[in-house]
Amino acid sequence: MIHWQPTATIDTLQQRAAALKDxxxxxxxxxxxxxxxxxLGQAAVTDLHIDCIMAEVSGQRRYLQSSPEFFMKRLLAAGSGPIYYLGKAFRNDESGRRHNPEFTMLEWYRQGWNEQQLMAELALLVETVAGQPLTVAMRTYREVFVEQTTLDPHRTQTSELQRLAAEVSGRDFSDSSRSECLDLVFSLVVEPSLPSGLVCIEGYPACQSALARLAKDAAGELVARRFEVFLNGVELANGYCExxxxxxxxxxxxxxxxxxxAAGKARIEPDKKLLAALQSGxxxxxxxxxxxxxxxMQLLGQNDIGKVMAFID
Structure with missing residues (x-):
């Protein structure tokens, strides 16, 4: 029997439309x-942990974008001022209760702001869409990591992090990088301990800087000017001082x-147009x-992403 009906109820889709309007x-x-x-673009992200979906157009390779980031930065360099994007993004090999290869992303940029200002605006946005105030906690990566593991994520030896990752996962991490170990421990130990409401975590380890700037924190430790936001323990957003x-x-x-x-993944060439935009300023x-x-999902009390999307094909 062919299942043709929507995965979300019509009532949920009406609530979704209202949220997008908000x-x-x-x-x-x-x-x-x-x-x-x-x-659909000529370039894709080079991040080891993100696999883009390829397409062939007129005999040329193209990529479904995993984020509008590179295009948006080109607009910023051209003088756009503050901008936002609300639309589709795509990632390969991401399926599950919280993942779908095609999903809706909201991304925005503020000039002359810092991470704290952006996190405050994000919290206000979520409260606006929720239609009610939420508990908001501002924490550092070090604080939440130490609370659950007693280890300082910035200063602990990599070998000790490998030992801890193996202990909590039951797998061998002896050849894993510092970043991989931190990711594993954070997801298995720290995230489940996060309280309900919004939790904004900043000051990520320098080895996880991605596209964020580096700076010294209050303790003089070199950290990434990067933050993540969780709602009821579920990762919701990822931000940078670009x-x-x-x-x-x-x-x-x-x-x-x-x-x-080294990981045997497809080669992705750096986005030359983004680099040219950065060179321009x-x-x-x-x-x-x-x-x-x-x-x-969080605001409507759903535990499966398909329940808030019209179709999962």
């Missing part, structure tokens, strides 16, 4: 421009390419990407 109104009232960028140095960006791209080669800015489907 998001657009939120940014319109604050003078943030909505931008419509391509979902990297603007084209040489540093090129270096990180090349490091990613080497990691992908990307203004100081912060940006954040939020999973809209996950937000709706």
């Amino acid at each position: 998001i657009r109104l939120f940014f319109s009232e604050r003078g943030v421009l909505e931008v419509d960028v391509p979902v 990297l603007t140095d084209p040489l540093e960006q090129q270096s990180r791209f090349q490091a990613d390419v080497a990691l992908r080669r 990307l203004p100081d800015c912060v940006g954040v990407a939020l999973g809209v489907d996950r937000l709706l």
